[in-house]
């Protein structure tokens with residue numbers, strides 16, 4: 001009797017702890033999937049004492065082969081090479097978040113809409129709005145971090161234009177219940193051609209460090225706010 005009560009109590013504690021973990025999703029394309037900034041953000045989360053309070057979610061579980069992985073690194077994510085925001089909005093995001101219900105989502109999307117889809121600024125911004133609606137349908141309290149896209153080496157005008165509009169987009173849709181903040185990975189914030197690979201679109205190791213430096217503090221702030229920490 002005593003033992004079973006103890007076991008029941010232990011089970012309740014375990015359930016309570018599991019429920020308290022915030023579910024965090026990194027959503028994007030190859031710049032999220034195959035590059036090395038995610039483990040660097042993880043290191044920042046460790047330093048901020050947040051890794052015990054979160055669980056990464058997503059249908060993917062991978063990291064670029066050359067990346068340094070900190071101990072305990074959680075490699076789950078929702079980065080898909082070649083995917084466009086336009087298609088993610090229509091075909092993928094509702095299903096991805098229905099099963100994972102993230103509390104915090106960081107996303108960088110749109111580069112393939114430009115390079116592959118030849119879409120315009122408004123189509124990309126509309127896709128962001130549609131993605132946001134799906135995130136909120138799965139979890140009305142979701143905190144969203146939208147990343148300004150990293151530049152291409154030729155400073156693509158559509159990417160730069162969307163980046164200019166992202167703060168206004170975030171201000172238009174942010175709410176107290178589901179706040180939206182911006183992580184600035186753009187050329188204007190300091191990402192240079194020296195931080196890109198020879199393919200002109202993916203970050204090299206310097207670019208990974210830059211992206212992590214831009215996203216990490218914004219994510220830490222969003223997590224601390226959710227956890228009620230100052």
Ligand SMILES: *[C@@H]1O[C@H](CO)[C@@H](O)[C@H](O)[C@H]1NC(C)=O
Pocket residue numbers: 049050052053
């Ligand atoms: C670190 O976070 C844990 C929760 O995961 C908490 O119990 C602990 O007090 C925190 N430590 C510090 C130094 O803030």
Ligand SMILES: *[C@@H]1O[C@H](CO)[C@@H](O)[C@H](O)[C@H]1NC(C)=O
Pocket residue numbers: 139140141
């Ligand atoms: C959202 O947060 C409110 C309290 O702030 C809570 O009552 C509600 O259950 C939450 N909804 C979801 C879907 O987590």
